[in-house]
Structure formats: C-alpha cells, structure tokens
Amino acid sequence: MKVAVIGCTHAGTAAIINTAKLYPDAEITVYERNDNISFLSCGIALYVGGIVKDVQGLFYSSPEELGKLGVTTKMKHDVLEVDTDKKKLRVKNLDTKEEFEDSFDKLIITTGSWPIVPPIEGINLENILLSKNFYHSNSIIEKAKNVKNIVVVGAGYIGVELVEAFEMNGKKVTLIDAEERIMNKYLDKEFTDIAEKEFSDHGVKLALGEKVVKFEGENGKVSKVVTDKGSYEAELVILCIGFRPNTELFKGQLDMLPNGAIIVDEYMHTSKEGVFAAGDSASVIYNPTGKRQYMPLATNAVRMGTLVARNLVKNTTKYIGTQGTSGIKIYEYNIASTGLTEESAKREGLEVNTVTITDNYRPEFMPTYDAVTVKVVYEKESKVILGAQICSKTDLTQSINTLSVCIQNKMTVDELAFVDFFFQPHFNKPWNFLNLAGLNAE
Template sequence: MKVIIVGSTHAGTAAARQILTRHPETEVTIYERNDNISFVSSGIYLYLTGVIQHLEDMFYATPQDLIKLGAQVKTQHNVLRIDTTQKTVQVANMLTGAVFIDHYDKLIMTTGSSVVVPPIMGIDHEKVLLCKNYQQAQQLYQSLQAGQHVAIVGAGYMGTELAESYASMGHQVTLFHSHEQILNNYLGPEMANAAAELLRDHDVDVHLNERVTGFATSDADRLLVETAQGDYEVDLAVVCAGFMPNTELLRGQVAMDRHGAILINDYVQTSNPDIYAAGDACMVNFNPTGQPAYTPLATNALRQGALAGINVFGNLHPYMGTQATSAMQLFDHTMATTGLTLGAAQKKKLPVRHAVYQGNWRPAYMPTTAKVTIDLVYDYQNRHLLGAQFWSRHDIAQAANTISVMIQNQNTIDDLAYVDMFFQPNFDQPFNYLNLVGQLAVKQEYQYGNQTPRVTARGNWQ
C-alpha cells in the first residue's frame, strides 16, 4: 500500500512512525515544504529565556529518523494540488522548480496550522513579528536587544508565555488583549484576574479590552502601536492572534467546519474514506460537549497522528476524543485546565454550576505548603464532570490529567468526592484536594435540593 503524508508536523511524524513500525512493508512518502520537521512551537518562550539552550532541540524528530524507519522524506517539497478523485498529488520541488505527480492509496493530511494574521494596518512592518514556526522563532531570538520595550498582541497561551519571557529578561513589556480577561479560552475570570495581577507584579503592563488597530513608524524611528485608546511607542511587537488550519488543498473535497478545519470521525477519517486527518488541520472530538471543536494542541496532534497511522489499515483503534488538557508555568505559579470553563459551558447553554475550592495542598503542620484554587465545572442534572481549572504556587498540573480522565469516563461529582486517593503528609491532605472539591460540589447540590447522588456502577461485592 502507498501512503502519502502531507506535512511532517507532530501528527505527520507520529503517523509515519506508527505505519512503519507496524507495517514496515508499506510505501510511505512524506511531503514537507519546510527544510525541517516537527518543530515544538510551545517551547519558543523557553528558548528565548535560555531554559532551552539550542532551538534545534525543539524538533520532535529529524528527517533521518523517519528515513531510517523506511520513509521517503521529501523536505522543501510543496504540495500544490490534491485530486481526491484520481488519488493524486501535484508536488513542486522548491529547490529545482520541477513539478510532478504522485499517486496514493491512502492520504494523511497533517498540514498543521498557521498564525492568524489579523487585518491590522501595518502588520507587515519589519518590527512586527509572528510566533509559530522555527523560522519565526529564529527571528524573535535575533531581534533581542538589551532593554527593549516589547508589545505583545494577544494574551492566549503563546502571548502570555512570551510576556513572561520578555519580562523575566528585563524588557519592558506591554500586553494587549481585546477581551476583558487574559487566557479567556482557558480560565474563568477569577483565575484569569489572578494571572493578570501576577504579570503586573512582574512589571508587565496589561491592557484589557484594548484592540490594536495599526502599526506605524514613529517620529523617533520606533514602532508605533495604535489602539482606540491611544498610541504606544515600542521597539518591537509580537502578534499572537491564534491559529488557523492549513487545509486549502482539500477545500470542497472533504467536509470542513466554517473555519476550514477538517471534520473527522471516530477513526480520524475524513468524509473521504481514503483520507485521514490529524493535528491542527482538523477538528477534535471534544468529550465535555460531545461536539467537534477546534483545539490546536500538540498533545491532540500526536494522538490523532498515531491513530491515523494505525487506522489507515482499517478501523482498528477508535479516537477517544479530548478534554483539551493543558498547563502553564507562569513565574512562580502553575495554571492547568481541562474541559470547559464555566463561561464556555454557559455559552453553550448547558445546565452547569461550578464549585470553587481553596485550601492548602498539604497540611499546615508541614514545613511548607501553599494554597490551591480549583474551579470545578459540572452538569447539575446528571452530575457529570465537565471541566476544571487549577491555580497554585505548588505544581498541581497533573491534577488536570486526573480530571481529564474522569471527564472522558463520564464520572460524576459523587465519584470525585470519594474516589480512592492516597494520603501522606508529604504529598496531600487526608482527603486529596480533588476529593475536597468534589465533596464541595456534592454539598452544594444538597443545598440546591438536588440530593440524588450518581456514582459510576461497580461490581457487586459478596
């Protein structure tokens, strides 16, 4: 069988590894328009601050790794057209200019995403940079000079992390966000406010509800950032306005959502049975709502890519979906999130309530401890867990993984309240903080008059 993989992102690399490990006789050709593969963009801010010494360490794999497995890896080859009827791809060799046709039996679309370039006047200014791929990371690093004033446009994950990076290096940082809170897709307003205050405590000038409308050269030959509230003179701006799927090659040939992300089934298969999609090019099956969602995360890409590599040989391993679990280290605090925030659930008009727990992660009699805040979101009708957000000086990121599994398994607040978790004073309270937030939610439902616990069924013990 001949499999063509378009784009050697995390997903494409994972797909190739699965195919060639399980079925080494398969003919696998990978077309990648860059001269590198599988760059970990989420590590850019760590490279800027020197936590990671070499940008090249941020590659998930090298072409040679896949060649050793038996793949034909064609870097600097741009796929110009896909004909799903004839099952062909038209490819241009970017070094020689030669254009040729290749055929496939199965095709895996792993073209990833690109940074959204908002329609802002002057966005192409030489002092305005983007942040996503290897080349852009190099530009960011090369632009660094001591004591700069840096404007960050957009306070999602990437923008917030970059604000921390530049501030920790001693730069003056102004962070612009068009919403009323930072990290609005990941946190509720209370935790987001805490994160914004932490940024301000480290001298980041946070501007909320302020949309950047233009860039220009100032009279002093610096960069002018223009907003409806005023103009700001800076040395450099980095735009972090989100991501959009790279799916133009399949427009009109497979089913997509209105933003151009490819729709997939439970086997990461598109509406065309011979084409699979994985990673930022496609939607995810989002378990908290049971509906497709666009969630461009490396973890989703790796899982979907591996499953594409398995399922091109038949419907062998279903995709379990995702809770979009993620975490961030922000100065001396950890933020983690999984599933829905309260605001996101309310926008979808789900029957939701939330319980907010605050307490020490381990007993006060220990030499040190720290406060943990947990915002637990649940469906008050069936009591299923829908999401949780965490904030603490203590590293509580792995707790988000626990709630992620429980959401996937459709566990309830009653399950969470008394699920078995160990106690040892070095590590937690007699009841783990996850138990405690579950118990708080159960108590809250009793106060609302909803006194019918729903616990996941177990075997009968004799």
C-alpha cells in the same frame, strides 16, 4: 501500499513513525515545505527566554531518523494540488522549481495551522513577527536583542508565555488583547486575576479589552501600536492572535468546519475514502459538549497522528475525544485546566453549578505547605463534571489530568468526593483536595 503524507510536525511525525512500524512494506513519502521537521513550537517561549539553551532539543525527529524506518522525506517540497478522487498530487521542489506528479493509495493530511494575520493597517512593517515555527523563534531572539519596547498582541498561552520571557530578559512589555481577560478560553476570572496580578507586579503593561486598529512606523520599522483606546510604543511586535487550519488544498473536496478544519470520524477518516487527517488541520471531538471543535494542541496532534496509523488499513482503535487539557507556569504559579470553564459552559447554553475550594495541599504540621485552589464545573441536574481549573505555587497540575479522566468517563461531582486517593503527609491530606471539591459541591 503507497502512502503520501503532507506536512510533518507533531501529527505528521506520529503518523509517519507508527505507519512505518506497523506496515514495514508500505512505500511512505513525506512532503514538507520547510527544511526541518518535528519542531516543538510550544517550546518557543522557553527558547526565547533562554531556559532552553540548545534549540536542537526542540526537534524530536529528522529526515535521517525517518530514513532509518524506510521513509522518503522530501524537504522543501510544496504540494500545489491534490485530487482526492483520482488519488494524485502535484508537487513543486522549492529548490529546483521543478514540478512533478505523484500518486497515493492512502493520503495523510497533517498540514497543521498558521497564525492568523489580520488585515490591519501597517501590518507589513518590519519587526512585526509571528510565533509558530523554528524560523520565527530565531527571528524573535535576534530582533529582541537590540530593542527595549516589545508589544505582544494576543493573550492566549503563547502570547502570555512570550510576555513572561521578554520581561524576565529585562524588556519593557505590553500585552494587548481585545478580550477583557488573559487566557479567557482556558480559565475563569478567579484564576486569570491571579495571573494578571503577577504580570502587573512584574511591570508588564496589560492593555485588555483593546482592539488593535493600526501599526505606525518610522523608516519602514514598527514604532507604535494603536488600539481603539490608546497607543503603545513598540520596537518589536509579536502577533499571537490565534491559528487557522492549513487546508486550502482541500476546499470543496473534504467536509470541513466553517473555519476550514477537516472533519474526521472516530477513526480519523475524512469524508473521502483513503484520506485521513490529524493535528491542527483537523477537528476534534470535544467531550464536554460532544461537538466537533477546532482545538490546535500538540497533545491532540500526537494522539490523532498515532490513530491514523492504527486505522490506515482497517478500523482498530477509536478516538475517544479530548477535554482540551492544558497547563501553564506563570512566574511562581502553576496553573492548569480541562474541559469547560463556567463562562464557556454558559455560552454553550448549559445549566451548570460550580464548586471552588482553597486548602493547603498537605498537613500544616509539615515544615512547608502551599495553598491550592480548585474549581470544578458540573452540570446542574446530572452533576456530571464538565470542566476544572487548578492553581498553586507547588506544582499540583497533574491533578488536572485526573479530572480530565473524570470528564472523559462522565463522572459526577458526588463520585469525585469519594474517589480512592492515597494519603501520605509528604504529598497530601487524608481528604485529597479533589475529594474536598466533591464534598463541598451543592
């Protein structure tokens, strides 16, 4: 069995390692246009902020490691064309410029995503950078050394984490986003208010509800970011507007969502026999709505890549979907979310109720204790849980994984009230705060 893999970050690495272990006789060839694989891009802000000292720790595999499993990894090889019907692909060696053809029995598409770069005036000025791969992180660190004013465009997780890293390194930072709130895809206003106050208290300028209209420069370098409501000095600009799937090779050959994310079934099959897709190049089944959506998260990628390997020869393990569970630390606060927010549920046309509780997470007779705020979003009629958010100075974010399981299994908020959680004063109260959320629901 000849297996060709295009792209090798999270999903690709998971698919390759598991395929090699499950099918030791398979002939596996990986094509990767970069000269490194398996870079944990979610660690960029930690690297930029100096928390991660050795960048090699952000790589969790290598061509040498894959070679030990019998995998042929062709680095700096760009796949130019793919014919999914004839099961052929054309490849260019980026070092030698040589082009050649290869064939496959099974194709694994893990081409990932790429940052959205809007066609804004001045976008090509020097010192306007992206934040996605190993080279981007090195450029950001190098350029940031000698500048004072940094503007981050885009207030999703990556943008927010970079803002904190820059501020903690003594930079004057402005965060711009066209939306009225930061991280609005993941959190409702009660939680983004906390995060925004933390940034303001640390001297970060928040320019929210502002759309970038142009970049101005001096001597070819960016000097100012102009929005529809103001302008901001900038010696360095990081674009964190979002991602789109790298799937141009397959347009017209495979079924896709409107944004280009490849549609896969529960076994990671695309619309063509023998062709699989996983990770940021593919869509996911989003359990709170039951719809196929685009959700580029490393957690989704490694699960999907593993499932590709398991289902490569025959259907063995179903994809059970995702809740889009995620977490972030902003200064002292630990924040996490899963499923739909109240705002996103209403955008979906769903009738929902919510319950929000704030309580000390463990008994007040203990020497220390912190408040925790939990919000649960649930369907009005059925009371089935659709989403949840949590925030506390003590790291209680693992509780959001519990609520992710609740959503996965279509539990109701009434059932949450009486779930069996242990009690020990070091850790919690007789009524766990998740139970309290259920008890306090309408």
